[in-house]
Amino acid sequence: MAQTTFEEISASDFFYRNRDIAGFTSPSRAIFAAIRELVENSLDAAESLKIPPDIYVRLSYEGEASKEAQIYRLRVEDNGIGVPPRHIPSAFGQVLFGSKYKLKQQRGTFGLGGKMAILYGQITTHQPACIFSSTGIAKIYMYKLMIDIQRNRPLILDRKVLINKEQWRGTIVEFCLEGDYFRAMPKILEYFKQTAMMNPYANLTFVDPKGRFYKFTRITKEMPEPPKETKPHPYGVDVELIQRLIQITPYKNMFEFLRHHFHRVGETTANKFLEFSNLSPSRNPKKLSHEEIVRLMHMLKKFREFLPPDASCLSPLGEDLLKAGIVKELKPEFVAVHQRKPATYAGHPFIIEGGIAYGGEIPKQGSFLIYRFANRIPLLYDEASDVSVKVIDSMNWRRYKITPDMPIAILVHVCSTKVPYKTVGKEFIADRPEVRREIANGLREVARQLQHFLTRREHVDRDRKRLGVFSKYLPKIAQFSTKLAGREKLPDIEKLLRSVRKFGAEET
Amino acid sequence: MEQKKHKSSIIERKKEVLSGLENLGVKIYDQLDSGYFPSVDMPSRSIENINYDPQLRQFILGDRKVRRSARNIRHVKPFTQLTWAAEFSHELTSQRKTSTLRDVYYSAQAYEMTFKDQQESNNIVTDLETVLGFSREDFNIFPEERSAVFGDLTIEYTVPGYEGKTLNLTSHPDGVLIGPALTSSEFVKTTADKVIAIEKGGLFTRFIEENVHKKYNAILVLTAGQAPRATRHFVRRLNGELNLPVYIFTDGDPWGMHIAMVIISGSANAAHLRELNTPDAKWSGVWATDIVNYKLPTDPLDEVDMKRLGELQRDPRYKDPLWQREIKTFMKIRKKAEQEAFSRYGLTYIVDEYLPAKLEETK
Numbered sequence: 027m028a029q030t031t032f033e034e035i036s037a038s039d040f041f042y043r044n045r046d047i048a049g050f051t052s053p054s055r056a057i058f059a060a061i062r063e064l065v066e067n068s069l070d071a072a073e074s075l076k077i078p079p080d081i082y083v084r085l086s087y088e089g090e091a092s093k094e095a096q097i098y099r100l101r102v103e104d105n106g107i108g109v110p111p112r113h114i115p116s117a118f119g120q121v122l123f124g125s126k127y128k129l130k131q132q133r134g135t136f137g138l139g140g141k142m143a144i145l146y147g148q149i150t151t152h153q154p155a156c157i158f159s160s161t162g163i164a165k166i167y168m169y170k171l172m173i174d175i176q177r178n179r180p181l182i183l184d185r186k187v188l189i190n191k192e193q194w195r196g197t198i199v200e201f202c203l204e205g206d207y208f209r210a211m212p213k214i215l216e217y218f219k220q221t222a223m224m225n226p227y228a229n230l231t232f233v234d235p236k237g238r239f240y241k242f243t244r245i246t247k248e249m250p251e252p253p254k255e256t257k258p259h260p261y262g263v264d265v266e267l268i269q270r271l272i273q274i275t276p277y278k279n280m281f282e283f284l285r286h287h288f289h290r291v292g293e294t295t296a297n298k299f300l301e302f303s304n305l306s307p308s309r310n311p312k313k314l315s316h317e318e319i320v321r322l323m324h325m326l327k328k329f330r331e332f333l334p335p336d337a338s339c340l341s342p343l344g345e346d347l348l349k350a351g352i353v354k355e356l357k358p359e360f361v362a363v364h365q366r367k368p369a370t371y372a373g374h375p376f377i378i379e380g381g382i383a384y385g386g387e388i389p390k391q392g393s394f395l396i397y398r399f400a401n402r403i404p405l406l407y408d409e410a411s412d413v414s415v416k417v418i419d420s421m422n423w424r425r426y427k428i429t430p431d432m433p434i435a436i437l438v439h440v441c442s443t444k445v446p447y448k449t450v451g452k453e454f455i456a457d458r459p460e461v462r463r464e465i466a467n468g469l470r471e472v473a474r475q476l477q478h479f480l481t482r483r484e485h486v487d488r489d490r491k492r493l494g495v496f497s498k499y500l501p502k503i504a505q506f507s508t509k510l511a512g513r514e515k516l517p518d519i520e521k522l523l524r525s526v527r528k529f530g531a532e533e534t
Numbered sequence: 535m536e537q538k539k540h541k542s543s544i545i546e547r548k549k550e551v552l553s554g555l556e557n558l559g560v561k562i563y564d565q566l567d568s569g570y571f572p573s574v575d576m577p578s579r580s581i582e583n584i585n586y587d588p589q590l591r592q593f594i595l596g597d598r599k600v601r602r603s604a605r606n607i608r609h610v611k612p613f614t615q616l617t618w619a620a621e622f623s624h625e626l627t628s629q630r631k632t633s634t635l636r637d638v639y640y641s642a643q644a645y646e647m648t649f650k651d652q653q654e655s656n657n658i659v660t661d662l663e664t665v666l667g668f669s670r671e672d673f674n675i676f677p678e679e680r681s682a683v684f685g686d687l688t689i690e691y692t693v694p695g696y697e698g699k700t701l702n703l704t705s706h707p708d709g710v711l712i713g714p715a716l717t718s719s720e721f722v723k724t725t726a727d728k729v730i731a732i733e734k735g736g737l738f739t740r741f742i743e744e745n746v747h748k749k750y751n752a753i754l755v756l757t758a759g760q761a762p763r764a765t766r767h768f769v770r771r772l773n774g775e776l777n778l779p780v781y782i783f784t785d786g787d788p789w790g791m792h793i794a795m796v797i798i799s800g801s802a803n804a805a806h807l808r809e810l811n812t813p814d815a816k817w818s819g820v821w822a823t824d825i826v827n828y829k830l831p832t833d834p835l836d837e838v839d840m841k842r843l844g845e846l847q848r849d850p851r852y853k854d855p856l857w858q859r860e861i862k863t864f865m866k867i868r869k870k871a872e873q874e875a876f877s878r879y880g881l882t883y884i885v886d887e888y889l890p891a892k893l894e895e896t897k
Contacts, residue, residue: 492607499614502645503604504566506617510559510624517567 036178038121038145049453050146053095057205058213058406060146061085063139064102064199065217066403069225071106071197078247079228080105087235091204097151098207098235100143101200108161108195118144118157118199119171119180140199145173147203154183155201162195207235213406218242219355220397220404224343224439226351245354250347256339256443257289260299260326262373268319272311281307290333299329327373335375337368342377342441343402352383356435359385362475363437366468371460376442378461380468381435382476388433394418395435398455400445405453412454414438417465426477434476438465496526544692544720548627551673554666555624562617571605572613576664577806584805586850591813592800595664602661614647615658616665623662623673630694632674632714635659664806671717671764681765682709684742685726685753687772689719707742709756717764721775724753728893729772731755731815733784733793737873737884744885750893753778761797766810769797773812780812781893786820787835787870788842791860799851816896819888822863825871828888831878832869839870 049059065081072079081104088097109117121141144155160166170184207214211234218232222242227249230242258267277283284296291299300307303325314322343351348363363381370376388395398405398414409415418436428434446456455461500519508516558574565572577583577595587594604613622641626633633641639655642648649655659670670676687703693715700722703710710716730752732738738756741747747754755769773780782797784790794817800810825832835843846852847861864870876884 495607495610499610499647500566500604502614502647503562503572503610503617506614506621507559507562507566507572510555510617510621511563512556512559513563517563518569519566521569522566522571 036121036176038141038173038175038178050142053204053206054209054213056146056150056203057085057098057100057207058210058217059139060100060143060203060205061102061214062217062403063143064100065221065230067140068102068104068106068197069221069228069402071104071108072228073249073252075107076249076252077105078244078249079225081228082231082233084233085207085235086233088202091150095150095204095206097202098205099200099202100147101198103196103198105196108197109157109159110161111159111165111167114157114159114167114169115171115180115182118155118169119173119182120178121145121173141173143203144199144201145175147201148172149175150204151202153202155199157200158188158198160190160195162190162193164190166190166194215240216406217404220399220406221402223351223355223397223437224348224399224402224404226347226354242355246347246350248347250341250344253341254338256335257287259289259335259370259373259375260291260329260332261370262335262444263288263323263326265319265323268323272314272319275311278310278312279307280305280309280311283311289335295331295333298331299325302329302331334368334370335373337375337377339443340368340375340377340441342379343439345379348379348381348437348439352381352435352437356383357387358383358435360476360479362472362479364468364471364475366464369460369464371446371458374442374444374446376440376445376461376464378464378468379437379439379441380465380472381437381439382469382472383435383437384476384479385433388435390431390433393430397435397437399437399439400447400455401441402439405455407453409454411448413457413462414440414455414465416457417462417469421466421469421473423473426473427480428473428476436469438469440465493523493526497523544718547672551666551668552624552627554668555620555627555673558620558665559617559624571603573601573603573605574613574616574665575599575601576661579660579664579806581802584802588850590808591798591851592808592811593802593805595805611647612658612661615642615649615655616661618642618645618647619658619662623670623675626674627672630674632676634676634678635670636678638675660806667806667808669763669767669804669807669810671714671767674714676714676764677762680711680713681758681762682738682756683712683716683753683768684709684738684756685724685729685747687724687726687753687776688722689716690722691715692718692720703753704747709738709742709754712755712762712765712768714764717768721771724776724778725751726753726776726778727751729753729755729769729778729780731757731761731769731780731782731797732873733757733759733790734873737783740881741885744882746885746889749885750889757782757793757797760793763804763807763810766797766800766812769815770809770812773814779897780815781818781896782815783819783873783889783892784817785870785872786822786825786830786875787872788839788846788861788864790820791817791857792842792846795846795851795857817857818892818896820871820873820875822860822867824888824892825869826863826867828876828879830871830875832867832871832875835864835868835870840865840868 050056061083065083068081069079084101086099088099091097118141147155154170154172157169158166166188168186168188169182172181172183174181218230218240222230227244227246229244232240271287275283275287277286280300281296284291284299285293342365345363345365349361352361361381361383366378368375368377396409396415396418398412440455440461446458446461448454448456500522504516504519562572578598578600579595583596583598584593585596602609602613604610635656638659639649639652642655659675663669683703685703688700690700691697728751732741732754735756735758738754741754746752753772757765769780772778782794784793797812798815804810843861843865852858876888
């Protein structure tokens with residue numbers, strides 16, 4: 027009989043072995059994912075202070091790694107909140123350590139992406155990462171570190187403290203990684219363009235390995251309201267979460283426990299729920315058995331009287347900024363945007379923002395250009411599997427006099443405390459009926475606005491064309507008939523032309 | 535010969551055409567000047583409005599009218615073209631110049647209202663005919679195709695530079711073109727007592743060579759296939775003004791038959807016009823029964839021929855027993871013969887034997 031051995035592996039070891047699920051599948055995907063994860067961390071770091079982000083990304087060539095892959099040095103600088111010095115090693119050298127475990131809308135979710143990038147760099151090049159950070163205090167801290175993969179601990183190779191004369195605040199991350207930039211280039215440039223569209227208040231600069239310089243300049247300093255932290259909604263909890271809450275709670279009875287740890291649960295609701303689930307309000311939550319916790323979770327999901335979660339934990343871009351971003355990056359002739367009211371799926375609040383842009387510099391290509399975003403992150407892969415694409419494909423566009431051969435871009439932004447991604451790679455959104463319905467309603471609204479625009483323009487065009495036809499032919503009729511009738515003076519046709527201008531002539 | 539009467543008829547007609555055109559101009563001018571979109575009414579030429587008139591023995595337009603109005607965005611360009619065509623025709627007629635349908639098509643291009651194609655420009659000319667009730671030859675626009683005439687008829691030109699000059703139509707052995715100058719001429723005198731119209735050029739030449747005009751005292755007219763409207767009008771004048779009976783010889787097939795019928799009863803296309811047909815003209819051959827009786831060499835009738843025969847059988851112009859009999863015979867024998875088929879009996883057989891027999895038969 028074969029011996030089965032069990033061994034515990036660390037979180038970094040787990041991701042080392044399963045880097046595919048985080049999006050680091052190939053040299054070209056890896057370089058794209060690394061840039062994306064770090065840029066997103068930088069955007070979050072600036073936004074949490076409500077400072078318009080300034081992000082500088084430089085990718086430089088270091089040498090040949092193999093036939094398919096080269097070694098690049100990636101440097102990302104931001105003007106964000108900065109990392110307090112004592113947290114720097116863990117924040118960059120320990121997987122699943124991070125500030126993002128609270129419930130609010132953020133780009134990253136687990137504090138995983140940035141460290142995955144560094145981990146990937148380490149395992150492909152065996153070189154340390156270099157971090158500079160300051161929270162704006164008198165000193166800048168520099169760490170050179172690697173990740174001890176088996177123990178999931180940072181290994182500090184060097185540490186320096188610099189004088190911060192200019193009161194710089196922000197973070198710089200620099201490390202080497204293997205990648206295939208030239209294959210990834212179109213996606214990376216598209217990523218910057220779409221990020222600039224979704225973050226019109228950010229300055230993004232990218233210098234590529236050939237020294238080409240791409241700059242996306244902000245057009246506004248207005249920023250969306252940052253999301254508020256929120257407690258979990260009863261519909262969205264699982265057993266694990268209840269157990270954690272029980273562990274940390276200072277409250278000694280169920281009534282207080284429910285009232286203080288759950289979103290949308292006040293005194294009345296707590297009492298009603300306890301009655302509904304046959305739990306004594308004075309019961310000590312820490313004394314609940316495992317079976318009772320499981321039952322509690324089921325009852326929480328069954329109880330119909332919880333109000334839906336409110337959306338203050340969400341930070342949609344807002345119609346004005348969305349419009350500004352689309353105008354800035356797509357330069358269309360017409361744009362319509364719409365923000366839906368907050369909705370929920372499985373206890374998670376979400377908001378859909380939709381946009382449609384027409385004409386201008388949008389190319390005609392026989393199909394709609396589709397831009398998908400989740401929590402302001404552009405989604406660039408697996409378009410065909412995404413719920414937005416399914417909604418777009420199933421909509422009856424002809425109803426809105428819209429056809430795929432028109433120059434049209436459609437944008438869908440899903441904001442949620444928990445975006446229903448299908449994979450860890452965060453590339454496409456699962457087909458949840460609630461989400462699907464909201465996307466469809468949002469797109470219908472902007473499609474209607476585009477239809478109005480097209481109809482109005484068609485009318486103006488027709489009137490202009492009509493006037494052109496009459497102004498061309500009526501004088502000729504006047505000229506020929508004058509000659510034919512043997513008259514001297516041309517008849518006065520001004521009155522007729524005025525009537526065309528005013529009412530247009532009959533159609534039949 | 536009543537010369538005076540004929541002369542005045544040509545000049546009167548020109549005057550009527552000119553004043554018709556001028557009145558159209560005045561009407562459009564006055565509408566414009568009083569602030570209305572100009573419009574003209576004319577009989578509809580749609581198929582439902584074309585009826586056969588047994589009294590006139592030709593197709594005529596019914597009572598349905600259509601209005602061409604410059605108020606309508608889709609009509610304003612054709613209306614402009616119509617006004618222009620009227621002005622163009624007025625100029626031609628008053629300066630006594632002629633022009634062709636092709637000229638009309640090209641001349642319009644100088645005025646930035648280019649015709650899409652020849653058909654569009656022809657349609658505008660037809661509109662003008664319908665509005666005025668005169669055919670385009672009356673306002674000096676002629677088609678390209680020409681036919682010819684030969685025989686002892688003296689005519690007097692009315693065209694500029696030739697006024698008063700006369701010509702005897704035997705003066706050229708190839709015949710004289712039936713063109714604008716000839717159709718606007720007055721008939722001065724003739725010794726002929728009949729007109730023989732012939733479909734094909736070869737036979738026309740043979741008839742001249744064989745002195746048919748002398749032997750049978752005839753004016754010979756070459757229709758050159760389906761007779762142009764100018765030729766049909768010319769034949770009508772020979773019949774009406776000179777009281778000459780008209781005999782038509784065509785190929786022995788449904789198409790030849792219809793060439794004769796259009797000379798006799800007119801075409802649906804020209805239902806808006808009068809005085810193009812010659813109701814008393816006779817179709818003298820080649821009949822289906824001639825094919826049988828003269829044992830002519832034949833070709834089989836094909837599908838298209840048979841289909842055409844079916845159409846003709848139901849056509850009101852063909853209700854006469856003779857026509858019905860011939861259609862039935864064609865359908866029975868399923869054969870056709872050309873005029874040249876008589877050559878199997880020698881080159882002069884048609885002139886010496888067939889022609890006199892048929893002239894007698896259809897007298």
